Amino acid sequence: MSFLNFAWDWLKAPAQWHGSDSIPIRILQHLGYSGLSLLVAAAIAIPLGVLVGHTGRGSYLVVNLANIWRAIPTLGFLILMVVLIGFSILTWLVPLVVLAIPPILVNTYEGVAGVDADLKDAAYGMGMTQWQVVRKVELPLATPLIVLGLRTAAIFVIATATIAAEIALGGLGRYIIDGLASNDYAEVAGGAVVIVVLALLVQLLFVGVRRLVVPAGLRKQARASR
């Protein structure tokens, strides 16, 4: 278990907890990059997914684009951005957003398109307008899948932000890339432990978010069908 020994020795050193290179700062940076990318991606993908799911137009394109997206090598994408446009906020934001859009888009689309046609008919029959059907019927019913899409995108973004340390982005990946470069395995191990813990905590957060935003009726239904 020398890995954990390395990590522990590095983690308990006071140098890791003070200054601009300290763990709390790096965590904040990492969450900042990830959160911003996720927000931008959601702002694009959720409306688009609702539109495609509601109208049914472009659904073939959405599903197939999502399949190709999976093949894009993230490290190559990041490095290409640096070589082409140099280092600015766009260098990392564009790849992170582009890679986070597909899971949110596909899940939103699936969620909205999967709403029972009878339910929509009933809503129209009650006199709801198209916009009301989207807002009061389709969106609430799609929330479990939308949250799942956001969760998957978050996994993606946190992992890619780690790799982005290779192109001189801050965040927790710095410890791994810098440690590898200077043959300091303690730093690499410590950094890996912090990233693993952060990734798991974010997953837990999404379990909580799901509880908060999924309508109570849907939760009851899910329990009954189990």
Place this chain on the structure above:
Amino acid sequence: MVWSWIPQNWSLIWQYTLDNLLLGLIPPLIGLAVSLPLGIACVRWRLLYPPALGLASAIYALPSLALFVVLIDYTGLGNLTVIIPLALFSLCILLPAVVDGLRGVPEPVRQAATAMGYGELRRLATVELPLAIPVVNAGLRIAVVSSISLASVGQLIGVSSLGYFFIDGFQRDFPTEIYVSIALIILLALLCDLVLVGAGRLLTPWQRSRTRTSPRPAIAPEVWPGQA
């Protein structure tokens, strides 16, 4: 784009393409070999599935680079250090696929097999597993495509793949290398995907007459992969 770079470095490109292909194919195969018995067990003993799925989705959430460097201490800087994490990710994708595929076998079909005198094992091997192929294959396609693309991250710890050209092109500020390697990885992934689609068709001849009526992907959206 300097086109002459490609023929000049042909043998190197070929070698790294093969490396990348192996790193992309071995992990999903290991994942499949583990997820089949595990998935069967999870369907047989229902209580096993929630904890297994929970563990799988927790592993799936971990960044590949972090897993690579954790393993360096145990497996060194060799191919295994990349293969093990990618095999784990593949397992995380394939386990729900196997379980969903087996659970999707209609109950009347199961009962018909039993009524024809099939024992449990024979029913599993000749009825349930073949019927689960489309869903399992959909999972396998995702695992292979993501592994091929993820294998290039292994270059950061020196395990060779087409990712070599990212780093080399970066250090020499030579975009051609990066274009070519990204294109090759995407091409390789799509090619393997096509092969799997073909293999899936061959293995499920009874589906051919039905495929046209259901264009929706067979895989549940919950397993949409997002690993980097």
